[in-house]
Amino acid sequence: MLASSATPIPFTIPAAAHAHDDYDYHNETIHCNYPHPVEQIRKESYPHMADNVYLDHAGMTIYSKELVLASSEMLLKNLFGNSHSHSGPSTRSENVTQKTRDQVLQMFNADPKVFDVAFTLNATHAIKTVGLCFKDCFDDFDYFYNLNCHTSVVGVRELASKSTPFNDLDDLNLNSDKQCIIAWTGQSNLNGERYPINEWNKEIKHRDPKCYTLLDAASLSTTSPPDLSDHESFPDFMAVSFYKMFGMPDIGGLIFKKDAAKKILPHKKYFGGGTVDAVALDIPYKEFKDELYSIVEEGTLPIHSIVQLSEAIRIHNSIYGSYKNISSYVKELTQYAIRRLQSLTYKSTGAPMVVIHSPNLPNQGPIIAFSLRNSKNEAIGYFDFEESVSLGGLSVRSGGMCNVGGIQKWLGRDTKDIIRDYNAGHTCGGAMDIVDGKPTGMLRVSFGAMSLKEEVDTLADRIVDFLKNY
Ligand SMILES: Cc1ncc(COP(=O)(O)O)c(C=O)c1O
Incomplete structure (x- = not known):
């Protein structure tokens, strides 16, 4: 279903004209105490990540070149x-x-x-x-x-x-x-x-x-x-x-x-x-x-x-000096990503493009669960987004994330929904992302020690570009 072997297309996509994103993200810096700049680490220790925007570290993070050698x-x-x-x-x-x-x-x-x-x-x-x-x-x-x-x-x-x-x-x-x-x-x-x-x-x-x-x-x-x-x-x-x-x-x-x-x-x-x-x-x-x-x-x-x-x-x-360094770097990056995603709104209505599902945004780990909305503030299923961005080398996760309780709580689903949707053909992470107008899952991005600010920016650009059709 996901064409992971497809040739990646370039990342830089101009923000869609209908999107409103006046947050001055260019001037933000993410503090990092690693022995070397994170961009250098990414380039030298993770050459196999080139041409990828990898935002699924909660699924599996990526090994370094030094580790393999x-x-x-x-x-x-x-x-x-x-x-x-x-x-x-x-x-x-x-x-x-x-x-x-x-x-x-x-x-x-x-x-x-x-x-x-x-x-x-x-x-x-x-x-x-x-x-x-x-x-x-x-x-x-x-x-x-x-x-x-x-x-x-x-x-x-x-x-x-x-x-x-x-x-x-x-x-x-x-x-x-x-x-x-x-x-x-x-x-x-x-x-x-x-x-x-x-x-x-x-x-x-x-x-x-x-x-x-x-x-x-x-x-x-x-x-x-x-x-x-x-x-x-x-x-x-x-x-x-x-x-x-x-x-x-x-x-x-x-x-x-x-x-x-x-x-x-x-x-x-x-x-x-x-x-x-x-x-x-x-x-x-x-x-x-x-x-x-x-x-x-x-x-x-x-x-x-x-x-x-x-x-x-x-x-x-x-490579990183300590887990303390990693922990504080990804925390800052996550906070930046939250601000960036929350800044995406429709110019016409001011409605948010992204709704984040978390109770305590200032104090959470480097994982963001979210859903996309159209300009009328209606939920959009996760599947098309994941499929479309994966063609360009952007890895996110979608669906139920093996976490039934969280999905129930954040999407207001109950046991009846789960059984009805399964009988209708929905499986966790499958393509049936909306049943009877109700989302069956969400999107998730997660960061690791070598994640980059520009990956967050690419994600934001991709969301805006994708929502041009909605
Ligand atoms: C919180 C949590 N628990 C358990 C697991 C299962 O881990 P594993 O697949 O390594 O058995 C995962 C995997 O994503 C997880 O995130």
Whole structure:
């Protein structure tokens, strides 16, 4: 459907005559504390992004040239074997894996006496593993998850006896004798809305000390990895996707408090290669390894991806200086993008071209969810816009963004709408973007460490150009 292989057309499109955009954006500067100007970084470290306006970092950010070169060199200069034996190549794999675990914990300021990390396929796999272990441990448990979250968090409800979505702690009712997990996202993948981490965790544990907490940090970590130094008040489990942070490797992680994990993970029923120290065949006897992460990891580790991750952490730091730099740069860029999009209005009626779906624009992550409007202020579907701009090399995301709760809240959709639209042929991100006059999804742009101001300007120009037809 999307002609991504089509030849890109040039970006500079004159603003349509009917558009009103008197905001003097040319003179705005985005402050950046990187060791080198961001434009230079983009050109030198990301030559593969040339001719692209890439605004889908919440989906996946882009790897640097240095990362590809350094990890290739590591793999070519060293022999890595399966770490389940004692040979030189095997020991080398084991050593690099342990070093990478230390680097990951250090990156999040996580004390290794308190926390550990298991490598997973992705964030979904990390979240699912917590749910499955919980099921094996307690069988009967209640699950609470915040509304504006990814379907990967919602899915755990299928393992629970009862599940309840919540907006914020005011509607979280924890009066149950049963065990429970409370899961929430640090940053909505839909609209960048951020949720308290330590504050919520403290309050939840105060209300019900026996419950466990799970933070989905897949989106938040992309540009603002959470700080785990105040470990007392941090959630028990945290899921991340490393490809969202560095572009590659394509793996995720489950970072867990050892104290909490000790009570849950060893109850997992399934075991596989690398998980157990002893197994008997005629009785259900097994002994898990002491290292809790091995219970999650099962089987041969993605050793080449782990080598890449080690390099990714080192190189990201050398390109950008720190995540603090990245976080403050993308915050400014996001605020600029919000101002720029809000400045687009129809000359004839003064109606806005763009409606942004977020409750707290001054304080949100680098993700903007929006819908386009015609000059009569009526909603326009997302599909044609995404399709038309993708032909010119502009990447945005459209549809439901795997976030049903956010879409329900911001587009005023309910369960009846979802089922009716599905029966009418609508699928998440599909071409049926308006059903019975109601939008089924929205557009999303998201920024990464190397995003540029001129990409925001191109987006604005493309919107104005597209709306000439409306
Ligand atoms: C907030 C959030 N949670 C979970 C996921 C799922 O991550 P993965 O696809 O790496 O499993 C995503 C992916 O976009 C996300 O943004």
